[in-house]
């Protein structure tokens with residue numbers, strides 16, 4: 001069997017991506033040896049939706065850089081403060097030039113303009129954590145959490161996926177399911193890059209269509225085959241453009257999940273909706289989608 005890395009992406013938050021991912025993991029877990037990766041380090045919630053409350057291993061992610069000013073050699077010329085594009089250098093009560101660590105982006109403009117060599121240095125600092133847990137369903141999950149105020153980092157997601165690959169080798173796992181970050185920034189590029197298949201999730205609304213079109217461009221860049229799941233498929237019956245777009249791009253629609261209040265209710269129960277409300281309309285739909293994923297994507 002071919003090992004697959006499947007990325008689930010939507011281009012924006014709030015379309016039910018993590019809920020659908022959690023239910024798909026639940027439905028696929030008995031047939032395949034899986035590992036889940038929550039790549040949304042700004043708002044990680046896949047672990048919660050799978051009932052994870054404690055993490056077995058936590059590692060610091062050192063990725064961000066910030067500037068530091070040596071007050072001993074600084075001649076207080078003020079050039080760094082004038083040129084910092086993010087306005088994060090201030091003068092403290094003692095007249096020292098100081099970098100605000102929460103807003104510094106590590107761009108090193110200050111270091112380049114400082115007339116006293118070695119006064120401003122860039123130092124690596126922690127930007128978040130990466131952690132591992134075993135879900136109560138038996139498969140492992142890797143998740144990350146960015147520290148507040150630290151810039152989003154594709155490196156964080158790359159490190160998550162590398163750790164997941166290592167566990168796959170050690171434990172003989174078959175498939176990696178990556179719940180991508182929202183948007184189209186570095187974390188999404190790192191989520192989509194290296195995947196074998198992308199499953200896109202969108203709602204039938206103009207905003208969701210334009211978001212999914214943007215993330216599809218990232219998927220196309222990596223030349224990955226894409227599939228579409230339409231969530232809340234019945235909320236906007238007159239809106240046909242999402243289905244038309246998928247057809248015109250040749251993106252197969254794996255299925256449509258109707259709007260169902262059992263999905264938000266299952267989230268507060270910290271369970272996949274297909275486990276919490278197996279008889280709901282959404283659960284019936286997601287079971288059909290899981291079957292198609294088995295046949296068309298994971299059959300190898």
Ligand code: SF4
Nearest residue numbers: 084104105107108110
């Ligand atoms: S590294 Fe960039 S953001 Fe940070 S203090 Fe220097 S100029 Fe400002």
Ligand code: SF4
Nearest residue numbers: 074075077078080114
């Ligand atoms: S540019 Fe260099 S010398 Fe001038 S205030 Fe900033 S740190 Fe001090």
